[in-house]
Amino acid sequence: MEINATYNSLVAVGDSFTEGMSDLRPDGSYRGWADVLADRLAARAPGFRYANLAVRGKLIGQIVEEQVPLAAEMKADVVTLVGGLNDTLRPKVDMVRVKDLLTEAVGHLTPACGQLVLMRSPGRNGPVMERFRPRMEELFTHIDELAARHGALVVDLYEVPALGDPRLWDVDRLHLTADGHRRVAEAVWQTLGLTAEDDWRAPLPAAAGPGWVARRTADARFAKEHLGPWIGRRLTGRSSGDGRPPKRPELLPYETGQETGSAARPAAGSET
Template sequence: MQTNPTYSSLVAVGDSFTEGMSDLLPDGSYRGWADLLAARMAARAPGFRYANLAVRGKLIGQIVDEQVPVAAAMRADVVTLVGGLNDALRPKCDMGRVRDLLTEAVERLAPSCERLVLMRSPGRQGPVLERFRPRMEQLFACVDELAARHGALVVDLYGAPSLADPRLWDVDRLHLTPEGHRRVAEAVWQTLGHAAEDPEWHTPVPATPPPGWGARRIADVRFARHHLLPWIGRRLTGRSSGDGRAPKRPELLPYEGPLL
């Protein structure tokens, strides 16, 4: 692969992970790893253009129907695709259908761009996700197979010890903190062939004393009340956190923002 390449455009496709939750900005919007990556790429390429089509809560079928055709038509230099994990985390999931839809997405996007980037999503330590790990690993095996077949790049976030650390996850236990998003942006940056700005992004963060029993129980109660129960309610009623929500950057336009 070319070292320190210059790309003129980026389109990000996916769900809440790519939208940027929970990297919250002062105005209430979300930034996230894709915005951080776009800022770095824009610093290298005058006139750099960026679109982020990702919307929280989207399943892989919705990504294929709503985002993939739009992204393919943009003919960007780089397209990132992360999807399928929302499906895998549902109580009932047809992983065969997920694989078929992810395959369709890759087959449509790969010919439309110079570089397609796929990811093995990060996995937080803890008992809640343990029951879903077999499905996650099936999904990531599919990602690896598709990348090999279509010449796509794979960013292995699942295998990074730092991103398994609960301290890099927000209180909802589903989305990364700003530091987590920064590390993901660094991982994608390096995978694209750029010189490392943080060679140790994947290494564990320094150890700190674990919270006491009381603090853990308070955190568990807050998590259940503010995040787990609403999530279950949406699942039972067939609703999504992204219903009616438009992408934050629906058009491939010149990047306007801080060159972080």
């Protein structure tokens, strides 16, 4: 059922998933689902304002410290909060602390915005994800509980088989392609009660898979360009987001059409 609502402002909080990594514009900047969503909301509301505080690589503690207070001060109609997944992908993680920090973030943001939106992030199949899946599902269960307690909306991307299709993931196997980000934007759009414009759950058309040689070549490239550097950062505590500012740190007017542009492959060594 559509809720005939007009949202005049949006603040996005999180890590690389919300920053929009692997959905590159021609100028090298990232677009992503939050920008696509902002563009669509702006078309309905003259004077629409948008801020994106997300920075790649951020852990939930950093999100709570650096982004949540700023987002709360902005008093936006909609705030999206996606965080904690980077923590689950660390070699060692205190899940109790992660859940406590997420609880703190939700408690801070809920009274400061019109509608808080949480998310069960998508995850593709594979040996790397299988190792961390129990942590991810523990995080998602907690998200459901927080949403029920605080009246937040939950966008459930995790239970949608189509979003596990390798064709919706970039070569780093951690970030969605432009098409994947568009599907996420549509999912949030519909969760906000707005009229569906596309079936974001629809499977991709059937296609012949790559042959054995092509798969092994892709695996070797992935290991060299992405998995190795990713493991190295995890072991040393470094992040590609260190010292990087958010791309839209202020809640300012957003003109429609800013998300337009073709996607390209990100540089090697990107991370969530």
